[in-house]
Amino acid sequence: MLLLEKWRKMAYSETANKSDLQKLWKNYFRLEKDMYAKLLENPDEEVKGTVKELAEKFKIDLMAMTGFLDGINDSLVEPNPIEEMTEDTVVSLKFDKELLYKNMVAAEAEWLYELPQWEKIFDEEKRKQLYKEQKKSTTIVKEERIYPNDPCPCGSGKKYKKCCGKN
Numbered sequence: 001m002l003l004l005e006k007w008r009k010m011a012y013s014e015t016a017n018k019s020d021l022q023k024l025w026k027n028y029f030r031l032e033k034d035m036y037a038k039l040l041e042n043p044d045e046e047v048k049g050t051v052k053e054l055a056e057k058f059k060i061d062l063m064a065m066t067g068f069l070d071g072i073n074d075s076l077v078e079p080n081p082i083e084e085m086t087e088d089t090v091v092s093l094k095f096d097k098e099l100l101y102k103n104m105v106a107a108e109a110e111w112l113y114e115l116p117q118w119e120k121i122f123d124e125e126k127r128k129q130l131y132k133e134q135k136k137s138t139t140i141v142k143e144e145r146i147y148p149n150d151p152c153p154c155g156s157g158k159k160y161k162k163c164c165g166k167n
Contacts, residue, residue: 003051003085007066031064032071033111039093040117046094052087062087075100097121102134 001009010016011024035058039047049057055065066082069091073079080091101122104113118127146153148161156163 002083003062003066003087004070004082007063007070010063011067028064028067029111031058031060032068033115034058035060035068036112037115037117039095040115040121043095043097043121046092048090048092048094050088050090051085054091054093055087072100075103098130101127101130102137105131105134106138 011021011028013021038058047054047057051065051069052062055062058065060068066085069080069082069085072093072095073082075095076092077094077096078092081089085091101113101118113127113131122130146160146165148159148165150160152158152160152163152165154164
């Protein structure tokens with residue numbers, strides 16, 4: 001079984017004990033926070049190796065590393081082949097800093113986008129800007145509806161139904 005498939009079966013199991021799943025996620029989020037803190041210390045350094053080597057380097061188990069790779073993949077400069085990944089697959093953790101920050105905001109992972117390491121990468125103004133950009137990108141803006149008796153938006157002075165709304 002491929003690593004990602006194994007991770008998802010374990011982490012998103014509908015048959016597993018709820019308490020066991022909560023423990024798994026609580027432990028995973030702690031590991032994830034530590035890993036991001038380490039990566040953000042040297043944000044321009046490319047961390048590369050096999051999945052197994054990276055798990056050993058960060059002192060986490062293979063499944064947690066797989067979950068981490070699944071989570072960070074959308075923020076990488078070049079996505080890893082996570083769907084067909086094995087423990088011997090060479091992966092890179094070279095991330096796009098702005099994209100990673102925005103994806104953390106999108107995931108509502110406050111414990112990640114508020115890590116103190118971000119302060120060395122982006123000043124407060126830039127972090128606020130990225131936060132707003134991300135929030136705005138998911139905001140749906142409804143266009144104002146034009147009713148038949150409203151003035152026509154073309155500026156003719158006629159009612160909409162007698163002008164542009166005829167057809």
